Amino acid sequence: MIQFDEMIRQSARYLEKNRRCPKHHVEHIGSLTYALDFYSYLGDIERGRALMEHLTAQIVSNGAGKVFYPGSLNPMNMSNSVIDTGAAVDTMARFLSAHRAAFSPEEERRYARALREVVDTYLAGAAGDKPITNQRLWGLTGLASFARYSGDVDRYRTVFARSIERAFGDMTPDGFFRYYPDAVAHGAPASYDGITTFYQSRHIAFIRYVLSTTGISPDLYAEDLDTAENALLSMYTAQGIKDLRLECKRWYWLSSYEVASHGFDAYALACSDHSAAPAALHNVIFQIRRHFFDGYLHSHIGPAINFQCPIFWTAHVAWLTRIPRIVERFDAAQSLMPFTYLFIGREVLSHTTPEGRRVLNARWQERSPSTGIYENGLPEQGIWTWQLPELPPRLLFSGRETLNHAWYALRGGCIRETFLRVWYFVRECLVMLLPRYVVGYGRVVAFTVQRENTCTAVAVQVIPATKYGTMMHRKPVTIMHDI
Numbered sequence: 001m002i003q004f005d006e007m008i009r010q011s012a013r014y015l016e017k018n019r020r021c022p023k024h025h026v027e028h029i030g031s032l033t034y035a036l037d038f039y040s041y042l043g044d045i046e047r048g049r050a051l052m053e054h055l056t057a058q059i060v061s062n063g064a065g066k067v068f069y070p071g072s073l074n075p076m077n078m079s080n081s082v083i084d085t086g087a088a089v090d091t092m093a094r095f096l097s098a099h100r101a102a103f104s105p106e107e108e109r110r111y112a113r114a115l116r117e118v119v120d121t122y123l124a125g126a127a128g129d130k131p132i133t134n135q136r137l138w139g140l141t142g143l144a145s146f147a148r149y150s151g152d153v154d155r156y157r158t159v160f161a162r163s164i165e166r167a168f169g170d171m172t173p174d175g176f177f178r179y180y181p182d183a184v185a186h187g188a189p190a191s192y193d194g195i196t197t198f199y200q201s202r203h204i205a206f207i208r209y210v211l212s213t214t215g216i217s218p219d220l221y222a223e224d225l226d227t228a229e230n231a232l233l234s235m236y237t238a239q240g241i242k243d244l245r246l247e248c249k250r251w252y253w254l255s256s257y258e259v260a261s262h263g264f265d266a267y268a269l270a271c272s273d274h275s276a277a278p279a280a281l282h283n284v285i286f287q288i289r290r291h292f293f294d295g296y297l298h299s300h301i302g303p304a305i306n307f308q309c310p311i312f313w314t315a316h317v318a319w320l321t322r323i324p325r326i327v328e329r330f331d332a333a334q335s336l337m338p339f340t341y342l343f344i345g346r347e348v349l350s351h352t353t354p355e356g357r358r359v360l361n362a363r364w365q366e367r368s369p370s371t372g373i374y375e376n377g378l379p380e381q382g383i384w385t386w387q388l389p390e391l392p393p394r395l396l397f398s399g400r401e402t403l404n405h406a407w408y409a410l411r412g413g414c415i416r417e418t419f420l421r422v423w424y425f426v427r428e429c430l431v432m433l434l435p436r437y438v439v440g441y442g443r444v445v446a447f448t449v450q451r452e453n454t455c456t457a458v459a460v461q462v463i464p465a466t467k468y469g470t471m472m473h474r475k476p477v478t479i480m481h482d483i
Contacts, residue, residue, distance in 0.1 A: 001289040004330040005042075008321065011314050012038035012047075014296045023309045023412030024076045029058050029068050030084030031315035036091040041321045045102045048095055055088055056114050065122030076408065078308055082126040082139040089115055089123060089142030091318075093149040112150065119146050128159040132180050133167050134199045137206035140164075144213040153214045160214060164207055168224040172363065174345030175231035177203040179249055189394050190366035194248025194373055195348075197235050198261050204228050204268040205319065212271075229272045232265075233280055234343030234350045237357050239336060240283025245359055245377055246348065251370040251401060253299060253306040254420060259287045260299035260308070263316040270323045276341050285333040288317070305417045307405045342456075342483075344449060349458060350377075351483045358483045360458060362444035367469035368394035369428045370401050374441060374467050378481060381439040383464045383472065389433050390470040399425065428467070437464035437472040445476045449483075456483040 002010070015035045020027055033055055039048035058069045062081055067073075068088040071081030096103070096111060103111070119142075127139035140163050147153045170181035176195035180186070183193040204225070211218045218225060235242040241257045242265075244250070253260075262284050269281035291298045296314040299306050320326050338354045349360040359377035366372060369392060392398070402425040409417040442462040450457045461476040 001334070002292050004320075004327045007289075007292055007317065007330075008038050008041055010292075010295045011297075011317050012042065012044070014314050015311065016047075018311055021309055021311055021412075023414060024078060024408065025411070026070055026074050026076045027058075028077060028079065028309075028311050028315075029055065029070065030077075030079045030087045031311045033068075033084075033088040033091045034315040034318035036095045037318035037321050040095055040098050045099055048099065049102060052092060052095060052111060055092060056111060058088075059114055059118060062122070065125070066118045067122050068118070076411075078312070078408075080135060082123070082130050082135045085118060085123050086127065086139035086142035089118060090145040093142070093145035097145075097149045115146055116150065119143060124156060124159055128163050131182070131186050133170060133177055134179070134202055136163055137167060137203055137210075140210050141206050141213075144210040148213050148215075153216075157214075157216075160210060160216060164210065164221065167203060167207065168221065168228075171224070171228065171231075172347060174234075174343075174348050175227035175229075176200065176246075176348070176363075177228065189368065189371060189397060191248060191368055191371035191394065194365045195231075195246055195363060196249050197242035197244060197247045198249060198252060198258065200228070200232050200235060200242075201261055201265040201268045204232060205264040205271075208268060208271040209322070225272075226274070229268070229274055229277070230343065231345075231348075232268060233274060233276050233341050234345075234348060234352075236280050236283070236339065236341070236352060238283075238339050238352055238354045240280065240285075240287045240339070243350070243357065243359055245375040246361055246373065248365060248373050249371060250374065251398075251405070252308075254417075254424065255300040255302055255305060258299045258306075259291045260297070260306070260313040260316070262288050262291075263319040267319045267323055270326075270329075276339070279337045279339045280341075281329070282333050282337040283339055285330050286336055288320075289330070289333060292317075303416055303420070304414065305420050307408060307417075309412075349447070349449070349483060351456070358481075360444070360447060360460065360481060360483070362447055364443045365469075366393065367467070368392045368398045369425060369432070369468055370398040372469060376440060376442065376444055376462070378440045378442070378444075378460060378462060378479065381464075381479070383437050383439075383477075384435055385437060385472055385474075386435055387437075387473055389435060389466075392432070392468040392470065395429075432466055432468050432470075437466060439464050439477065439479065441465045441467045441469075443471055447481075457481065458483055 067081040070077040071084040130136035179196040180192035296310040347363040361376040406421040442465045445461040465471040
């Protein structure tokens, strides 16, 4: 498999060749900016200087302040302003800090002025106030890097504290970050207010990075970090891939798994002191190596049916360059390492061994054909009833969302993705009318852990439901579930 240095070279070349996305017909500045991390690692300072100039030219006003285009200003960007701006300020400030000698005093002053205007008119506010945790913390990475570069950590210290404390305050009792806390209050679907395998590692990685960059002691948040990292470890299969049965945002991809988030997983796990983290990190890196071919990182092996694109996935490999001893760790990941982890929480219970994985997810939330956690880990025990079928409350929203993403795919020439998105939605609309309710999609009312010798079983009370969250009007059924 590919070696680390060669992967970084190929990643840099891929971003150079695909500056304008062939699928979305836009420059994904929030992703392209991570080429600065690649150039810094490779010592390719001249390409970095040229990219710095190009990025600075993308600073525009969005009405709220100065941001990096396209952000939210172009819907085809598949990102938003706080993410693009946070990533750009982060990487540019890092590059300036590491290579001051490569810039004349006037050049450095010009870049510093441009970044400060972005930070003070937009980013400092967005990094503290954005309601979606991932977006807010991504913006915080940019603020942290700029604060270190400019020597202004104390000036923004209250923003760092407020944003991080809000993220931990929004966690579930088991330590899972919610994708969109209090989504309904902000006018978003209730199904977005759920735990997410795709973003769990990002949140930890961003917080760890901000603390390390600003010199704020992680001891202040040691208990919260430990809780969040335990929750992250509970998500992994023995293959180093996260279990999508714990993912609320299923419209993000149509494949059965993803490794697009693994760059952030690797950073988060490398920072963790947990005894299980080294094995999980090894397996995560192994999967990155396995999925990096043809010059870029693939989100999965199989049909290209994800609405994002390889530019995003490959750009985020840059987070590996921030990990100590990464070359040694990366090149040593030649095969999977045995991974065992038992997690018993209030809403989630999982047991992973090299032989397999069991999971129980009792976190209920509103669902629709394109969002929400579809499986709770229980057997697919079906119950037929002639109860009048109910339609999901967000059916029209899901229809619009499907057509929107199908149009993006068609416009980018992704015919297969276009067809599959429409077909999957039509098929699900037909299935939802069947009077069949399944324990595996049901609402877990309560569960009790029972241990005997080396065996662990769980008594589960569950209301059978459809995949879309409409429940059977009966009392809960009780089943035994081995862990």
